[in-house]
Amino acid sequence: MRTDYDLLVIGGGPAGAIAARTAAQAGHSVLLVEKRPAIGAPVRCAEGIGKEALAEFVTPDERWIAVELKRAEIVAPDGATMMLEAAMAGSKIGYIIDRKVFDRELVWQAADAGADVMVKTRASAPLMEGGSVKGAVLESCGEQKKVEAAVTIAADGVESKFSRWCGVNTAVPVREIMSSCQYLMTGIEIDHECTTFFLGNEVAPEGYLWIFPKGKRTANVGIGISGKKSGAGHRAKDYLDRFVRERFPGGKTIECIVGGVSVCRPLSRTVADGLIIAGDAARVVDPLTGGGIYNAMYTGDLAAKVAIQAMGAGKTDADALMLYDQGWRSSTMGKAIERNYHIKEYLINLPDDKLNAIIHSARSLDLKDFSTFTLIKELMKRNPKLVAELALLKATIG
Numbered sequence: 207m208r209t210d211y212d213l214l215v216i217g218g219g220p221a222g223a224i225a226a227r228t229a230a231q232a233g234h235s236v237l238l239v240e241k242r243p244a245i246g247a248p249v250r251c252a253e254g255i256g257k258e259a260l261a262e263f264v265t266p267d268e269r270w271i272a273v274e275l276k277r278a279e280i281v282a283p284d285g286a287t288m289m290l291e292a293a294m295a296g297s298k299i300g301y302i303i304d305r306k307v308f309d310r311e312l313v314w315q316a317a318d319a320g321a322d323v324m325v326k327t328r329a330s331a332p333l334m335e336g337g338s339v340k341g342a343v344l345e346s347c348g349e350q351k352k353v354e355a356a357v358t359i360a361a362d363g364v365e366s367k368f369s370r371w372c373g374v375n376t377a378v379p380v381r382e383i384m385s386s387c388q389y390l391m392t393g394i395e396i397d398h399e400c401t402t403f404f405l406g407n408e409v410a411p412e413g414y415l416w417i418f419p420k421g422k423r424t425a426n427v428g429i430g431i432s433g434k435k436s437g438a439g440h441r442a443k444d445y446l447d448r449f450v451r452e453r454f455p456g457g458k459t460i461e462c463i464v465g466g467v468s469v470c471r472p473l474s475r476t477v478a479d480g481l482i483i484a485g486d487a488a489r490v491v492d493p494l495t496g497g498g499i500y501n502a503m504y505t506g507d508l509a510a511k512v513a514i515q516a517m518g519a520g521k522t523d524a525d526a527l528m529l530y531d532q533g534w535r536s537s538t539m540g541k542a543i544e545r546n547y548h549i550k551e552y553l554i555n556l557p558d559d560k561l562n563a564i565i566h567s568a569r570s571l572d573l574k575d576f577s578t579f580t581l582i583k584e585l586m587k588r589n590p591k592l593v594a595e596l597a598l599l600k601a602t603i604g
C-alpha cells in the first residue's frame with residue numbers, strides 16, 4: 207500500500223469528497239479515508255439543498271434527486287401558515303436529495319479522477335513533526351498504517367476529533383449544538399412537493415421541526431432543538447414523537463437517526479501547519495437553517511485549491527494555508543454565515559406571540575427572491591415594532 211500522498215483527506219462526506227475530487231482532477235495524489243464501511247450511510251441529514259448551490263459542484267442527476275420542490279411552507283406557533291411558491295423564485299427553490307446515493311456519487315467522482323479511497327479506515331492520530339501535521343495514523347481492519355501527506359484535510363464532520371488531536375480548539379457550547387432527531391416516514395398524507403417548517407417554543411424550542419418530502423406519502427420528518435433545552439422527558443425525540451402521534455397517527459417509521467448540528471460561529475481559525483479543516487468540522491453550517499451540504503462542498507473545494515497552490519510554492523505551513531481561511535470568510539457563503547448567526551440569535555429569543563406577529567405579516571409578502579435573507583429582510587421592514595430590538599441586527603445585515 208502506498209504510504210505517501212500529496213493530500214490526505216479524512217472523511218467521505220461532501221466536504222471530503224469534493225476536496226479529493228478537486229485535487230485529483232488537478233493531477234495530485236490523494237487518499238480519502240472514511241471510517242464507516244459504506245459512503246453515505248447512515249444518513250444524518252434532512253437532505254434539502256438549493257438548486258443553484260448544488261449545481262455549482264455537481265450536475266443534478268435523477269438517480270439521487272428524490273423530489274424537486276415547488277413550494278415551502280412556514281407554520282407559526284398559532285398554526286397560521288405562510289406559503290412560498292416556486293413561481294416567486296423563478297422555479298429555483300431546491301431539491302430533496304438521496305444522500306446515500308449522492309455522497310457515493312461524489313466519492314465515485316473523486317475516485318474516477320484518480321483519488322485512492324479507503325472505507326472502514328479511521329484516522330486515529332495525526333503524524334506530527336515539529337508542530338506540523340504530516341499525515342495520520344490509519345486503522346483499517348485491525349491493522350495500523352502511517353500515511354504521510356504534504357497537506358491533510360480534516361473533513362471529519364461535526365464530531366471532528368482529528369483537528370482537536372492536532373491542537374485546534376473545536377469545542378461548541380451546548381446551547382449552540384442543535385440536538386436533532388429524524389424519522390423517515392411512509393404512509394403519511396403530505397404535499398409531496400413542499401417542505402414545511404414548524405416554529406414555536408411548544409413545537410421545537412430554539413429550533414424548528416421539518417417535513418421534507420422524499421416522494422409521495424414519504425418524508426423526512428425531523429426536529430432540531432437547542433442542546434440547552436434538551437433533558438429527560440423533553441428531548442428532541444420526545445417533541446418529535448408528540449408531533450408524529452398527532453399529525454401522522456397511521457404513519458410508519460422506517461428509519462430513525464439522531465445527530466448534532468452546530469449552529470455556532472465557525473472555528474476562529476480553520477488552518478494549522480499542514481492542516482486544513484473543512485465542512486462541519488470547521489463549523490461552517492448555516493447557523494440559521496442548519497444546512498451544511500453546500501458549505502461543506504464549498505470549503506472542501508477551496509481547501510483543495512489552496513493546498514494545491516501551497517504545495518506548488520513548496521510551503522504548507524499555516525501562513526501559506528491562511529488563504530483558505532481568508533477565502534471562505536470573505537466569500538458570499540462566509541458572509542451569509544456571519545449574518546445568519548445574528549439573525550438566529552435574535553429569532554431564538556423571540557416569544558411565540560412575536561413569532562406569530564411576524565409570520566402573519568409575512569403572509570402578504572411578494573418575494574422576488576426566495577432566499578432566507580430576503581425573507582428576513584422583508585419581515586423586518588413590515589414589523590416596525592421590532593425595529594428597536596433589531597437595531598443591532600439591521601446594522602449587521604444591512
Ligand SMILES: Cc1cc2nc3c(=O)[nH]c(=O)nc-3n(C[C@H](O)[C@H](O)[C@H](O)COP(=O)(O)OP(=O)(O)OC[C@H]3O[C@@H](n4cnc5c(N)ncnc54)[C@H](O)[C@@H]3O)c2cc1C
Nearest residue numbers: 217219220221241252253254329363465485486497498499
Ligand atoms: C438531522 C440533520 C439534518 C440535516 N439536514 C440538512 C439539510 O436538509 N440540508 C443541509 O444542507 N444540511 C443538513 N444537515 C447538515 C449536513 O448533513 C452536514 O452539514 C453535511 O453532511 C456536512 O458534510 P461534511 O462532509 O462536512 O461532514 P459529514 O457529512 O458528516 O462527513 C464526515 C465524514 O467523516 C467521517 N469520519 C469522521 N471521523 C473520521 C475519522 N477519524 N476517520 C475517517 N473518517 C471519519 C464520518 O464517518 C463522515 O462520513 C443536517 C444535519 C443533521 C444532523
